[in-house]
Amino acid sequence: MDVFKVSGNGPLHGRIQVSGAKNAALPILAATLLTDEPVRLRNVPDLSDMRSMLEILRHVGAETTQPESGTWEIRAENISHIAPYELVRKMRASVCLLGPLVARLGKAEVSIPGGCVIGPRPIDLHIKGLKKLNCQVEIANGYIYVDASDIRGGPIFLGGRSGSTVTGTANIVMAAVLAPGTTRLECAACEPEVVDLCRMLVKMGARIEGIGSPELTITGVEKLHGCEHSVIADRIEAGTFVIAGAITRGDVTVTGIAPQLLGAFLDKLEEAGLPMELGEDSIRVLPYEASLRPLDVITLPHPGYPTDLQAQLSALMTQTEGLSIITERIYPNRFMHVPELQRMGADIAIEGPSAIIKGASKLSGAPVMASDLRASAALILAAFAADGDTWIQRIYHLDRGYERFEQKLSAIGAKIERLSDTEMPKELLGE
Numbered sequence: 276m277d278v279f280k281v282s283g284n285g286p287l288h289g290r291i292q293v294s295g296a297k298n299a300a301l302p303i304l305a306a307t308l309l310t311d312e313p314v315r316l317r318n319v320p321d322l323s324d325m326r327s328m329l330e331i332l333r334h335v336g337a338e339t340t341q342p343e344s345g346t347w348e349i350r351a352e353n354i355s356h357i358a359p360y361e362l363v364r365k366m367r368a369s370v371c372l373l374g375p376l377v378a379r380l381g382k383a384e385v386s387i388p389g390g391c392v393i394g395p396r397p398i399d400l401h402i403k404g405l406k407k408l409n410c411q412v413e414i415a416n417g418y419i420y421v422d423a424s425d426i427r428g429g430p431i432f433l434g435g436r437s438g439s440t441v442t443g444t445a446n447i448v449m450a451a452v453l454a455p456g457t458t459r460l461e462c463a464a465c466e467p468e469v470v471d472l473c474r475m476l477v478k479m480g481a482r483i484e485g486i487g488s489p490e491l492t493i494t495g496v497e498k499l500h501g502c503e504h505s506v507i508a509d510r511i512e513a514g515t516f517v518i519a520g521a522i523t524r525g526d527v528t529v530t531g532i533a534p535q536l537l538g539a540f541l542d543k544l545e546e547a548g549l550p551m552e553l554g555e556d557s558i559r560v561l562p563y564e565a566s567l568r569p570l571d572v573i574t575l576p577h578p579g580y581p582t583d584l585q586a587q588l589s590a591l592m593t594q595t596e597g598l599s600i601i602t603e604r605i606y607p608n609r610f611m612h613v614p615e616l617q618r619m620g621a622d623i624a625i626e627g628p629s630a631i632i633k634g635a636s637k638l639s640g641a642p643v644m645a646s647d648l649r650a651s652a653a654l655i656l657a658a659f660a661a662d663g664d665t666w667i668q669r670i671y672h673l674d675r676g677y678e679r680f681e682q683k684l685s686a687i688g689a690k691i692e693r694l695s696d697t698e699m700p701k702e703l704l705g706e
């Protein structure tokens with residue numbers, strides 16, 4: 276298996292380009308099943324999660340071609356309604372197939388997605404939404420069986436105990452676009468990735484009002500047609516690169532990202548005193564001398580502070596003098612990065628849903644274990660600020676959501692190498 280060897284190497288300098296958003300591309304790929312006409316997608320990132328979703332699309336019968344890097348053409352002429360366990364278990368976002376299969380075929384059989392280390396990943400709201408569209412839903416032997424022969428629009432409140440659901444909203448919007456009648460979806464997720472999906476559906480002929488707001492009105496249409504669509508930039512990747520510049524006190528310009536996609540995140544970094552220059556399509560982090568100021572942050576659904584940038588900010592706050600508090604309201608145990616940061620010398624205590632971070636800590640390189648996508652990124656960011664070498668194992672987690680991560684960061688001065696775990700000093704190998 277691959278590992279990363281990362282060595283603290285001082286301030287990063289240069290320009291770093293953001294790829295297409297994983298969390299937009301996944302539901303958008305699923306949405307190509309809503310029509311029998313070709314859909315051309317650009318700016319699709321080359322990630323293991325994308326390859327998993329493309330494999331499932333091919334399994335249900337879609338034709339997929341890649342005319343050039345980053346561009347995919349999908350044609351779902353004759354498709355089946357079954358998404359099997361052996362494919363779905365690889366990636367829980369495959370639950371997004373429910374909506375399109377239900378809308379296009381009037382039925383679906385999708386394996387129940389697994390949980391993951393950041394916490395249980397229930398889908399009760401997805402099922403509630405389908406039932407509100409008059410679908411019959413049954414759960415048996417690890418599958419969700421949906422009979423949508425009598426599907427029709429209706430009023431749906433989709434809020435759960437943590438507020439809105441991102442893929443739940445995507446699923447129900449995709450189920451509703453071909454359902455007779457009108458669907459009023461309240462407490463819809465407003466994440467930019469959901470907005471991007473809705474914009475593509477409208478290009479395909481869907482009728483959706485209120486895009487970007489928590490209240491969507493969907494009027495069912497007979498059929499959707501093909502379209503061309505370019506996936507939005509990945510705001511989480513962009514935020515990760517901003518923190519790479521900040522934690523090394525470098526001069527880094529993140530390009531291909533509209534700052535307004537990162538409102539709450541940039542607002543908190545401004546509160547911390549990070550010098551930045553915002554362009555129309557870029558964010559520049561500037562060097563600074565005195566420590567940043569500690570922060571009190573709570574993760575919330577968009578437009579609140581994004582949970583997917585919680586671990587990365589925690590790494591930065593270990594280098595900030597004073598006490599920072601980061602409270603995780605979306606996934607209460609999304610702190611798998613904390614014990615690994617502690618191994619590197621960070622002073623962090625977990626109090627319920629909050630991480631209390633006492634900075635600034637002197638970090639030293641150590642063998643650490645990646646546990647999930649964003650925790651892996653946090654460990655690498657901390658390693659940039661640590662003395663000595665950090666070996667990060669299980670980096671397949673990172674490959675799910677960051678395209679050409681080590682190449683992009685090496686190009687701005689990071690010392691990061693992808694090696695085989697057989698090249699790790701024997702005494703450092705984890706269990």
Ligand code: EPZ
Pocket residue numbers: 297298299301368395396397398399400401402435436437438439440441442443582583605606648649676
């Ligand atoms: C999406 O996951 C993202 N993944 C996640 O990004 C992200 O962390 C999350 O939204 C929150 O922003 C994709 O878009 C592929 P949710 P999703 O449904 O849709 C609870 C990453 O690192 N909930 O918005 O699965 C749930 O337990 C990944 O890129 C229910 O209770 O998240 C959580 O507490 C990690 N019942 C909260 O809602 C449901 O039916 C938000 O979950 C669904 C969700």
